[in-house]
Amino acid sequence: MDAVVTVTHVDKSFNKKRILHDVNLTASAHEILGLIGPSGAGKTTIIKNIMGMEQPDDGKVTIFGNRMPNRQVLQRIGFMAQDDALYESLTGRENLKFFAQLFGVKKDQLNERIEYTAGVVNLNQDLGKRVSNYSGGMKRRLSLAISLIQDPDLLVLDEPTVGIDPELRRQIWDELRKYAKDGKSIIITTHVMEDAAECDELLMIREGHIITHGSPASLEKEYNVDNLEQVFLKAGKSNENSNNN
Amino acid sequence: MRILTITKRIFVEMFRDKRTLALMFVAPLFILSLMYFLFQSNTNTVADIGTYNVSSSLVKTIDNKHIKIHKMTSDVSAKKTIRDKDYAGFIKKTDGKLTVTYQNADQSKTAIIKKSVQMALIKVQMKQLVTATKKSKTGLIKMQAQLQQIKKQLPSTMSSQIPAPSAQKNMQKPTNLKLTQHYLYGKSDSSFFTTMLPVFLGFMVFFFVFLISGISLLNERNSRTLDRLLATPVKRSEIIYGYLTGYGAVAIIQTAVIVLFCIYVLSISILGSIWVVLLICFALAMVALSMGLFVSTFAASEFQMVQFIPIVVIPQIFFSGLIPVANMAGWLQVIAHIMPLYYGASALTDVIQKQASFSAVIPQFSAILAFLLVFIILNMIGMRKYRKV
Ligand SMILES: Nc1ncnc2c1ncn2[C@@H]1O[C@H](COP(=O)(O)OP(=O)(O)OP(=O)(O)O)[C@@H](O)[C@H]1O
C-alpha cells in the first residue's frame, strides 16, 4: 500500500522533559490508523508533529512525499484539533464558509460542500446558530465538518468522537470507512477501545513510546487475549520489562 | 482572496461585538467632547486679587477682563487674606514698594496676574518717560535704551494698546502707537483645544486601534483558532495583511467619524485637505495595528496586553507635540524620533492648522510608512513561532 504519512525516529521534548521517544509510523491510503493511549501519552504531540505545528527535535515527518512542515501539503489535509478552535461569534455556516474559502473551495461548490459536511455530522438544522450557543458535542461535530470541507486526501482527527452520541458515532465511522475505501488516508487518536476496534491499524502509545502496533485482530491474536484493553495492558507490561532490562 | 476572507471575518466579528464597536466609535467622541469643554473653559479664567494701598490709577491699569480686583480698606496680612478668601494674589504698596503675593495653586491664574501687573507697570513707566522726554532732550538716548529693554520684556501675545513715542521727528508730540496682531495660523480665539486637536486625533486613532487589534489577535491565539488557521494553506503574511485590511478599514471609518464630529459638532476648522488628514490617520492606524499585533505576541492574556499601554502608548503622548520637541534635551529628541505618534501628530498639525499640502508632509508620512514596514516584517517573523513555513 502507498504510504501517505511516514514518521521516522521522531523525538520531542518540552522544557527538557522527553515527551516522545523514537516514534515511527506509517499511514497508508485506504486505511484508518488509530493512535490509542491514556491521557498524557503524547497522542496530540504526535499529531502536532505530523501537521508541522511542532518541530520534532530529531527525526522527520513526510506527507505525500513532502518533508513537513510544508504549507502546500496542508491543502490536502483535513485537520481536527483536540480543542474546538472555532469562531464563537460566527454561525456554524459562517465558520464552515470561512475555512472553505481559505482552502479555495470554488464558489459554485461552496454551498454544496457546506450542506454535505454538515450532513455528515447532523448539523444542518443548527448551521444558522452562533457557535457560542452550541453545546460541547455540537462544537465537536462542527470541527469535524470543517475538517472535511475541502474534500481532503488525508484526515488527521484528534479525538473526533468525544461528546458524540452512539448513533451519530456509528454514522461518522461509516462515513470514515467510506472515505478509506475511496483511497483516503485517516489518522485518528482516541482513548476509547470501541473506537480502536474500528481502525485498520493500531498504534498503542504509553508515555511517549509506541508499545505495540498491528491490526486489532492480529494484536488480540498476538497477545492471546479477546479484547483490545487486555492487549494494551499486556503490551504495557512487556514494554516496561524490556525498558527495565 | 484569502486576505479578503480574513478581512471579512474580522468585520463580521467586530460588528457583532457591540461593546468593542462602541469603544471604537463612541469613546473617542466622548473623550474629545470632554476635552473640548475642559479646555474651552480655560480661556475665561478670572483671577481674584486683593489690593491694599495701591493707587486707584494703578489699579485701573492692572484691571482687565481676566482680573477681578477686591480693594481692602485695612492693612491685612497678604497670606491670611489669600488663604481666607481664596484669592489668586494680593498686591500691597508699602513705602513706595509694590509687593505681590501669589497663591500659586493655579499656575494659569498666577501667570495672568504676573502679566497684568507687569503690563501695568510698563504703562506707568512709559507715561513717566513720555513726560520726562518733554522736559529734556538729553534723556532721549537713555529713554530709547530703556524702551528697547521694555519692548524685549513685552510678551508677544500682549493684546493691549501701548502708548509709546513713535519716531524721533515727532518726539516732542508723542502719538499713540497702536498694536495690531496677526495670527499666522488659527484665529485669536484659538483655544488650547484647537491647537491640540491634531495631537488628540492622532493619539485617539493610535490608541484604540492598537488596543483592539492586539487583543483580537491575542484572542485568536488563545482560542487556538490561530493554530487552526495555520493548519490551512494560508500564508502567514496573508493573516497579517488580512488583519491590516480589516482593522485598517475600521480605522478609516473611525477617523472619518472623529474628523466629521470635530468639524460639524465642535465646529473646529481644518485648514488643509480632509483627505490628507484621513490618509495620515489611516497610515498611523496601520502602524498602531502592526504594533498591536506584534506586541500581542508577548502577552499571554488581555490583561497583559493592557500592561503594555504604559510602556508603548503613554510615552508617545509626551512626544506627540504636547510639549514642543524642539525644546527638549538632545537625548529626548532622539527618543521622540523613534515614536510613530511624533510623526503622525506633527503631520496632522501641519495639515489641520498650517494648511500643509500632502507633499509638505511627505517626510513625516514616509517615516510612518517606514515604521509600518518594520512592524509588518517583525510580525511575519513573530508568526514563525507558530508555523515555520
Ligand atoms: N506545549 C507543551 N509544553 C509543555 N508540555 C507539553 C506541551 N504539549 C504537551 N505537553 C506535555 O506532553 C505530554 C503529552 O501531551 P499530549 O497532549 O500529547 O497528550 P495526549 O496523549 O494527547 O493526552 P490526552 O488524551 O489527554 O489528549 C503531557 O505530559 C503534556 O503535559
Ligand SMILES: [Mg+2]
Ligand atoms: Mg490529546
